[in-house]
Amino acid sequence: MSSGTISNERKGELMKIRIFALFTVLGLLLAACGSDSETESEGAADAVDCGAPPLKADGVLTVATGEPVFPPWMEDDDPTNQKGFESALVYALADEMGIDTVEWVRTGFDQAIAAGEKDYDFNIQQYSITAERDEVVDFSDGYYQVEQAIIGAADSPAASAGSLEELKGLRIGAAIGTTSLDYAETVIDPAEEVAVYGDNVAAKSAFDADQVDAIVFDLPTAYYITAVEIEGSEILGVLPREGGDPEELGMLFEEGSPLVACVNQALKGLKDDGTIDALEDEWLNQGGSIPSLDS
Amino acid sequence: MVNGSRESRTPRFEPEAVRSSVIAAISLLAFAGLVVGLVISSPNWPAVQKQFFSPKHFNASFWDVAGGFITNIEMFIISMLVIPVLALVVALMRSFRGPAFLPIRVISAAYVDFFRGVPLILLILMLGFGLPALDIPGLPRSAFFWGLTALSLSYSAYTAEIYRSGIDAVPESQRSSARALGLTQWQAFRYAILPQAIRNVVPALMNTVVSLQKDVALVSILGVREAVREAEIYAARSFNYTSYLVATLLFLLISIPLTRGVDWYVERDRRLRSQTMI
Numbered sequence: 001m002s003s004g005t006i007s008n009e010r011k012g013e014l015m016k017i018r019i020f021a022l023f024t025v026l027g028l029l030l031a032a033c034g035s036d037s038e039t040e041s042e043g044a045a046d047a048v049d050c051g052a053p054p055l056k057a058d059g060v061l062t063v064a065t066g067e068p069v070f071p072p073w074m075e076d077d078d079p080t081n082q083k084g085f086e087s088a089l090v091y092a093l094a095d096e097m098g099i100d101t102v103e104w105v106r107t108g109f110d111q112a113i114a115a116g117e118k119d120y121d122f123n124i125q126q127y128s129i130t131a132e133r134d135e136v137v138d139f140s141d142g143y144y145q146v147e148q149a150i151i152g153a154a155d156s157p158a159a160s161a162g163s164l165e166e167l168k169g170l171r172i173g174a175a176i177g178t179t180s181l182d183y184a185e186t187v188i189d190p191a192e193e194v195a196v197y198g199d200n201v202a203a204k205s206a207f208d209a210d211q212v213d214a215i216v217f218d219l220p221t222a223y224y225i226t227a228v229e230i231e232g233s234e235i236l237g238v239l240p241r242e243g244g245d246p247e248e249l250g251m252l253f254e255e256g257s258p259l260v261a262c263v264n265q266a267l268k269g270l271k272d273d274g275t276i277d278a279l280e281d282e283w284l285n286q287g288g289s290i291p292s293l294d295s
Numbered sequence: 296m297v298n299g300s301r302e303s304r305t306p307r308f309e310p311e312a313v314r315s316s317v318i319a320a321i322s323l324l325a326f327a328g329l330v331v332g333l334v335i336s337s338p339n340w341p342a343v344q345k346q347f348f349s350p351k352h353f354n355a356s357f358w359d360v361a362g363g364f365i366t367n368i369e370m371f372i373i374s375m376l377v378i379p380v381l382a383l384v385v386a387l388m389r390s391f392r393g394p395a396f397l398p399i400r401v402i403s404a405a406y407v408d409f410f411r412g413v414p415l416i417l418l419i420l421m422l423g424f425g426l427p428a429l430d431i432p433g434l435p436r437s438a439f440f441w442g443l444t445a446l447s448l449s450y451s452a453y454t455a456e457i458y459r460s461g462i463d464a465v466p467e468s469q470r471s472s473a474r475a476l477g478l479t480q481w482q483a484f485r486y487a488i489l490p491q492a493i494r495n496v497v498p499a500l501m502n503t504v505v506s507l508q509k510d511v512a513l514v515s516i517l518g519v520r521e522a523v524r525e526a527e528i529y530a531a532r533s534f535n536y537t538s539y540l541v542a543t544l545l546f547l548l549i550s551i552p553l554t555r556g557v558d559w560y561v562e563r564d565r566r567l568r569s570q571t572m573i
Contacts, residue, residue, distance in 0.1 A: 109531060115345070132532070132535075133533065137534060181528065193520060195520070196524060198516055202517075203518075205428075206424065206518050208428050209423070209424045210430075210436055212518070255342065
């Protein structure tokens with residue numbers, strides 16, 4: 001198109017577009033510079049009727065979990081078999097809430113924490129509750145108090161380490177997205193940078209390849225891995241918690257979900273009647289007591 | 296515009312030119328405005344803005360990600376030193392003439408077929424976790440080492456093919472002329488064929504360099520803490536993705552000047568060549 005033939009009318013139009021564009025760009029800049037506006041809507045759930053909980057699909061509790069899922073949290077990579085702590089817990093929870101059907105979907109870690117509405121009710125895959133994360137999503141009350149443990153080869157120098165101080169010289173690994181990594185960095189704080197793996201499988205591979213001496217896992221996972229998956233490995237000890245409150249796992253909801261209150265109510269019921277304790281004994285506390293490491 | 300001013304030497308502020316650049320600017324702004332308007336008017340924008348564009352998280356994650364980026368640059372530089380040499384050896388082996396050299400040609404072809412055929416991520420996993428697990432004495436265990444080895448092997452296969460296409464593109468008459476002048480087969484290759492071949496494929500080579508600069512991040516699956524992995528660590532810890540923005544900007548900081556530089560070089564080379572031809 002030749003620019004010379006442009007009419008005055010068209011120029012006026014272009015001017016309007018330019019002004020519009022300028023304002024849009026300015027608007028964006030303002031939005032980008034503006035303070036993080038809090039759009040918390042917690043507390044709105046008070047009015048929810050938990051007799052008929054607000055589910056995404058009528059009468060069906062849609063639960064998301066990882067792909068794959070690992071024992072002892074779930075067994076055989078199959079959440080529907082009601083085996084493993086989290087699978088059994090979800091079915092008990094649905095029962096407590098008066099919901100007959102549970103459906104499962106699989107999500108990656110990043111999908112689960114991305115902003116936006118989700119097509120499932122909540123996500124369960126050993127998410128640790130932290131204040132920082134709570135700004136972006138909502139958590140249920142804790143359903144399990146978790147400790148972090150360090151594992152190593154039984155016949156290695158790591159095995160004789162009796163204190164945190166002796167762990168500092170080791171090559172230590174942990175999986176991404178776990179608080180195990182935070183423990184490795186802040187509690188042990190080894191001389192060599194902690195190696196970080198995409199998941200537990202990669203961390204185990206690195207251990208087999210002798211690229212790390214020790215890995216930090218949550219205690220139930222550490223029980224399972226030392227007993228079943230890595231021959232000749234053992235739990236060296238439980239790492240002390242930094243700060244006061246114990247670390248808890250919670251179910252993950254999209255920000256402002258009205259269902260949180262109902263799930264919390266049902267969780268409380270399961271705690272009070274001893275169901276959760278029984279599930280812990282059945283699935284998680286098989287390994288006996290493990291000494292805690294001190295500095 | 297460039298052609299116009301070069302050929303006719305008209306004054307730069309010709310009204311027609313001003314008008315068209317104003318229109319171009321307006322249309323660009325309007326387009327940007329429209330896209331941005333669509334994005335920020337979407338219902339979930341506030342949440343997305345908080346999760347992807349948070350100044351607080353940008354500052355908090357910057358040094359971790361930047362620290363990881365140093366590792367990227369280290370790996371990039373080391374593999375940039377290895378790949379051109381290894382690839383040239385493979386390409387040379389492929390261009391040996393004569394029936395006696397068949398085994399050499401076969402080895403070279405097999406190398407290219409294998410390392411181009413295996414997905415890079417699998418290669419990194421197999422070399423990184425597989426070889427050290429064999430417990431062969433004397434073999435290094437370092438994830439950094441094996442990650443770089445996998446990168447170099449894979450990229451050398453691609454680069455060898457680029458070299459070969461460049462070598463094949465040099466007319467056969469160049470070789471015969473060089474031989475007729477009394478150069479040996481090796482001299483003809485070294486002084487007549489290779490310089491022309493490499494010059495032909497510089498854009499393709501540089502394309503590979505830009506691609507390599509980003510693929511270095513794949514080594515993170517072995518536990519190496521480079522920029523993308525550091526960004527992931529931050530995002531997984533805080534549930535905030537602004538660290539990915541930090542990593543994106545750092546990568547662009549390298550790759551945009553790199554691609555612009557290549558464009559400039561190729562353009563200059565083209566101009567110089569067309570001048571000498573005239």
